[in-house]
Amino acid sequence: MIEVAVRHAFDDLAIDVEFVADSRCVALFGDSGAGKTTLLNAIAGLLSPQQGRIVLDGQVLFDRAGQIDTPVAIREVGYVFQEARLFPHLNVRANLLYGARARGRPVDRFEAVVELLELGALLGRRTPSLSGGERQRVAIGRALLSSPRILLLDEPLTGLHREARVQVLEHLRRLKQALQIATLIVSHQPDEVVALADEVILLKAGQMAGRLDVAAFGRSQGL
Amino acid sequence: MSPISPDEWQALALSLRIGLLSVLVSLPFALGLAWLLSRSRFPGRLLVEALLFLPLTLPPVVTGYALLVLFGRHGWIGEWLAEIGVVFAFRWTGAVLAACVMGFPLLVLSIRVAFDGVDRRLEQAAQTLGASAWRRFVTIVVPLSVRGIVAGSVLAFARAFGEFGATITFVSSIPGETRTLPIAIYELMSLPGGEGGVQRLTLVALAVAFAATLVAALLGGAMWGRGRHD
Numbered sequence: 118m119i120e121v122a123v124r125h126a127f128d129d130l131a132i133d134v135e136f137v138a139d140s141r142c143v144a145l146f147g148d149s150g151a152g153k154t155t156l157l158n159a160i161a162g163l164l165s166p167q168q169g170r171i172v173l174d175g176q177v178l179f180d181r182a183g184q185i186d187t188p189v190a191i192r193e194v195g196y197v198f199q200e201a202r203l204f205p206h207l208n209v210r211a212n213l214l215y216g217a218r219a220r221g222r223p224v225d226r227f228e229a230v231v232e233l234l235e236l237g238a239l240l241g242r243r244t245p246s247l248s249g250g251e252r253q254r255v256a257i258g259r260a261l262l263s264s265p266r267i268l269l270l271d272e273p274l275t276g277l278h279r280e281a282r283v284q285v286l287e288h289l290r291r292l293k294q295a296l297q298i299a300t301l302i303v304s305h306q307p308d309e310v311v312a313l314a315d316e317v318i319l320l321k322a323g324q325m326a327g328r329l330d331v332a333a334f335g336r337s338q339g340l
Numbered sequence: 341m342s343p344i345s346p347d348e349w350q351a352l353a354l355s356l357r358i359g360l361l362s363v364l365v366s367l368p369f370a371l372g373l374a375w376l377l378s379r380s381r382f383p384g385r386l387l388v389e390a391l392l393f394l395p396l397t398l399p400p401v402v403t404g405y406a407l408l409v410l411f412g413r414h415g416w417i418g419e420w421l422a423e424i425g426v427v428f429a430f431r432w433t434g435a436v437l438a439a440c441v442m443g444f445p446l447l448v449l450s451i452r453v454a455f456d457g458v459d460r461r462l463e464q465a466a467q468t469l470g471a472s473a474w475r476r477f478v479t480i481v482v483p484l485s486v487r488g489i490v491a492g493s494v495l496a497f498a499r500a501f502g503e504f505g506a507t508i509t510f511v512s513s514i515p516g517e518t519r520t521l522p523i524a525i526y527e528l529m530s531l532p533g534g535e536g537g538v539q540r541l542t543l544v545a546l547a548v549a550f551a552a553t554l555v556a557a558l559l560g561g562a563m564w565g566r567g568r569h570d
Contacts, residue, residue, distance in 0.1 A: 161468050189467040202465040206483045215479075216469035263469045 216263020454488020
């Protein structure tokens with residue numbers, strides 16, 4: 118369960134969002150500029166909100182009033198960035214194992230994740246030679262294998278061409294069924310949200326504009 | 341042209357040794373300082389940068405004199421170091437120190453440019469995966485800067501190899517101890533019949549310097565070229 122209360126003013130956008138999520142997969146849905154990525158950055162610790170409090174499974178990650186700001190490296194939040202951000206000097210296997218090695222933990226469910234994401238044939242490849250869809254699959258695997266308590270997906274399908282998009286979406290669906298991991302997904306594509314989320318939080322210009330279960334969201338989008 | 345004499349070999353070997361050692365000794369400090377200058381804002385930063393570049397702008401003789409005042413047998417630091425058995429004055433170790441000081445700005449500058457070129461977003465990704473600052477430095481920043489680090493090392497080596505003014509001022513010219521290749525050339529020029537040696541050593545110096553700048557240019561070009569394509 119994650120509790121998020123974030124207030125942060127940029128020059129052109131004031132974010133004021135508060136929610137508690139305990140469904141398995143919650144989508145943050147809204148146009149670009151609604152503050153979705155800012156929320157993920159705040160949860161991951163890449164941005165310290167001016168005001169707010171973030172609690173993950175009972176552990177306070179951030180509390181402005183209580184002066185708590187847990188360092189990013191020990192938050193155990195798996196972040197899949199929009200642009201994959203794979204390490205270009207490491208091959209796919211080393212990218213996947215980076216988190217486990219950094220935390221000095223035994224590698225958990227490596228085979229299962231590799232199989233679910235169909236990465237077996239790519240393990241020895243250098244990452245700059247991968248296609249967009251392959252990169253994103255590696256990024257998802259890399260985040261999962263760092264044993265996170267929550268997975269943050271920031272528009273993981275944006276920038277992929279149609280075929281790759283369908284393929285990665287299918288992989289994400291399979292992951293959701295196979296692995297028990299809380300997920301927050303940021304998206305502005307209704308079909309992604311309907312395919313993956315259990316619950317949807319609507320964001321508009323930095324504010325919450327509603328909260329729906331996924332069936333109601335699908336109907337509202339005509340899907 | 342006759343072959344290189346034992347004295348000339350000695351000067352060449354000494355210059356090579358001083359060049360290599362000075363880079364090896366400076367490298368950890370240069371990496372640390374380049375990291376600080378690239379990634380943090382601290383008070384006095386401008387002063388540190390100005391001091392760093394001083395050896396490039398000062399007349400080398402002045403740098404050598406400053407080293408003598410600081411690290412000479414009766415120098416401010418040298419006197420104290422002599423008590424624990426570390427002597428720089430008129431020793432080859434002093435030539436290494438002079439070479440370190442003269443090459444340091446080139447080393448730090450090259451490495452800093454390379455560090456600046458590393459995509460911060462990759463470091464953020466490593467951070468979310470649990471990597472500490474030290475681990476990110478070792479596993480992400482340094483490997484992605486390796487061309488800049490090598491290019492800087494080659495430049496600093498070439499600078500150290502050719503060092504003259506600071507060295508002769510600080511440690512004089514003692515055959516086999518501090519008479520480096522440039523100093524040997526200078527002395528041969530004032531000796532009757534020294535032209536042959538001057539020409540031989542000049543060719544050697546030319547070859548070493550050219551090879552070094554070529555390697556640095558190759559690595560530098562490849563480094564900036566790579567940035568464009570990725």
